[in-house]
Amino acid sequence: MKTSELFKMKRVLSFEIFPPKRTDSVDKIYDMVSAMKELNPDFISVTYGAGGSESNAELYNIASAVKNDYGIESVAHLPCINLTKMEVRKMLDDFKNSGIENILALRGDLNPDITPQNDFRHASDLISFIKESGDYNIIAACYPEGHIECQNIVEDIRNLKCKVDAGASQLITQLFFDNNYFYSFREKAAIANINVPIEAGIMPVTNKKQIERIVALCGVDLPKKFLSVMNRYENNPEALRDAGIAYAVDQIVDLIVQGVEGIHLYTMNNPYVAHRIYNSINTLLVT
Numbered sequence: 001m002k003t004s005e006l007f008k009m010k011r012v013l014s015f016e017i018f019p020p021k022r023t024d025s026v027d028k029i030y031d032m033v034s035a036m037k038e039l040n041p042d043f044i045s046v047t048y049g050a051g052g053s054e055s056n057a058e059l060y061n062i063a064s065a066v067k068n069d070y071g072i073e074s075v076a077h078l079p080c081i082n083l084t085k086m087e088v089r090k091m092l093d094d095f096k097n098s099g100i101e102n103i104l105a106l107r108g109d110l111n112p113d114i115t116p117q118n119d120f121r122h123a124s125d126l127i128s129f130i131k132e133s134g135d136y137n138i139i140a141a142c143y144p145e146g147h148i149e150c151q152n153i154v155e156d157i158r159n160l161k162c163k164v165d166a167g168a169s170q171l172i173t174q175l176f177f178d179n180n181y182f183y184s185f186r187e188k189a190a191i192a193n194i195n196v197p198i199e200a201g202i203m204p205v206t207n208k209k210q211i212e213r214i215v216a217l218c219g220v221d222l223p224k225k226f227l228s229v230m231n232r233y234e235n236n237p238e239a240l241r242d243a244g245i246a247y248a249v250d251q252i253v254d255l256i257v258q259g260v261e262g263i264h265l266y267t268m269n270n271p272y273v274a275h276r277i278y279n280s281i282n283t284l285l286v287t
């Protein structure tokens with residue numbers, strides 16, 4: 001099923017997972033998917049590193065198992081900056097053969113140690129290419145605070161419009177900790193005639209290291225309220241985890257009240273956290 005169709009019927013709840021590290025057992029990921037299945041997510045998306053550190057076999061195997069063995073709709077992430085058109089075509093064929101019809105089309109982060117291929121410069125190039133290659137549902141990334149490389153949000157929204165015009169039928173945001181960025185972004189998107197469903201990406205922060213990585217990677221704002229919660233419990237891992245979950249639940253409740261079309265949970269491969277969040281918001285999702 002094309003995940004963009006889900007939004008016509010309900011408020012969507014989806015999870016993001018990543019393939020295991022080379023040192024981890026693959027079985028662990030399947031135990032996790034099995035635990036997440038109990039929460040009845042509308043889809044699970046599987047990340048893929050632009051740096052090519054993971055083999056794309058893992059992406060197929062996991063995305064395909066999510067769909068075919070666990071009966072959950074799956075989305076394959078596809079960052080294109082270091083791939084050729086031929087490689088992407090092969091991946092698309094493999095997706096089709098595994099029954100995967102939903103692709104999150106991304107540029108990927110620029111890596112100073114890797115010279116990019118020149119076949120795709122922006123995610124919009126990939127979206128046009130996928131659109132011409134077959135009947136896939138294409139999802140794109142968006143940034144409530146603006147993408148880290150972009151000088152201003154207006155330019156970023158224009159570039160986002162290009163992705164939608166090229167064929168993206170659904171958007172997922174980068175994580176954010178202040179919902180006001182999301183509401184303001186949603187208004188700007190509507191003014192720019194971006195009329196596809198936008199899912200809010202929420203990451204429950206459960207340890208201090210995670211926060212440092214997030215800021216370095218995507219430069220999102222850490223509001224005062226968030227920082228005081230994190231600082232208060234930084235030396236108590238259990239309390240920090242519980243406070244991180246409570247903060248994410250608080251964000252989600254507010255988003256639902258404000259009519260968000262979907263919540264995409266960055267699960268960090270942690271089914272315990274996914275369960276805790278789900279149990280707190282489950283009844284709200286249907287109202």
Ligand code: FAD
Pocket residue numbers: 046047048049050051077078079104105106107108109110121122123124141142147148149150155156159162163172173174175201
């Ligand atoms: P683009 O849409 O190409 O935008 C990148 C920058 O270029 C922006 O600043 C934009 O304003 C600008 N731009 C776009 N088009 C043009 C144009 N025509 N002319 C000039 N400037 C332009 N990365 C991974 O490696 N693997 C993953 O699995 C992954 N999953 C993600 C999931 C989500 C939900 C999100 C939000 C991000 C994910 N990322 C992932 C990170 C993503 O690859 C990076 O944020 C990357 O830097 C930008 O990707 P993009 O697809 O948004 O790029």
